[in-house]
Amino acid sequence: MDREAKFWSNIAQRYSQSKISDMETYEKKLEITRSYFHPDASILEIGCGTGSTALLHAPHVRQVRATDIAPGMIEIAREKAEAEGIKNISFEVATAEGVDVEDGSLDMVLALNLLHLVNDRDAVINRIHKMLKPGGVFISSTACLSGAWWLMRPLLAIGRMLGKVPMVKFFSRKAYLASLKAAGFTIEQDWLPQGVGKAYFVVAKKAG
Numbered sequence: 055m056d057r058e059a060k061f062w063s064n065i066a067q068r069y070s071q072s073k074i075s076d077m078e079t080y081e082k083k084l085e086i087t088r089s090y091f092h093p094d095a096s097i098l099e100i101g102c103g104t105g106s107t108a109l110l111h112a113p114h115v116r117q118v119r120a121t122d123i124a125p126g127m128i129e130i131a132r133e134k135a136e137a138e139g140i141k142n143i144s145f146e147v148a149t150a151e152g153v154d155v156e157d158g159s160l161d162m163v164l165a166l167n168l169l170h171l172v173n174d175r176d177a178v179i180n181r182i183h184k185m186l187k188p189g190g191v192f193i194s195s196t197a198c199l200s201g202a203w204w205l206m207r208p209l210l211a212i213g214r215m216l217g218k219v220p221m222v223k224f225f226s227r228k229a230y231l232a233s234l235k236a237a238g239f240t241i242e243q244d245w246l247p248q249g250v251g252k253a254y255f256v257v258a259k260k261a262g
């Protein structure tokens with residue numbers, strides 16, 4: 055198993071039991087996301103973790119496919135779907151870089167708290183753009199760490215050597231928006247919730 059997959063699998067149980075730190079922000083993001091749903095929508099969430107958000111969205115759309123690099127996360131997600139009796143969702147192990155999706159087939163792709171964790175965000179964003187139907191929507195929540203956060207890099211490097219933290223890429227919100235625009239997206243809305251280290255929420259749209 056890949057090093058990142060192992061890291062995330064090892065913490066999957068703890069992750070599934072951790073509480074959402076800012077419920078108000080989380081709920082606002084759910085609400086904004088749902089404003090782009092329609093009952094016939096087919097959506098993909100990459101880096102879905104233990105599937106909590108995908109499971110909340112599933113009753114509002116036709117089909118949810120949710121993927122994650124870590125088998126440990128997917129195992130828990132499947133158990134939750136089974137326990138909650140949610141049938142229009144499938145969970146599978148796949149990397150954000152390698153997920154196999156037909157071009158132009160999806161209404162929406164979600165990447166929540168993920169794109170700062172991948173090696174090549176531009177490649178992933180380009181691939182997402184291809185997967186979407188014309189007019190499709192890409193919704194992401196990304197830790198855009200720049201400025202003073204760069205001081206954290208040596209600490210994170212040590213933590214990573216010790217296997218205590220995952221790989222984290224550092225880039226600014228401006229660089230993130232530039233990646234989206236370079237892939238062909240237009241920005242529908244963006245929101246940086248108040249508070250230290252909050253993830254940057256962006257709704258991006260493929261031309262219709």
Ligand SMILES: C[S@@+](CC[C@H](N)C(=O)[O-])C[C@H]1O[C@@H](n2cnc3c(N)ncnc32)[C@H](O)[C@@H]1O
Nearest residue numbers: 062101102103122123124127149150166167171
């Ligand atoms: C911070 S968690 C976020 C989980 C979930 N999206 C959420 O918001 O609660 C990051 C997730 O991304 C997954 N992940 C990390 N690198 C990945 C990659 N290259 N491809 C797919 N998933 C990845 C991890 O296994 C983990 O479940």
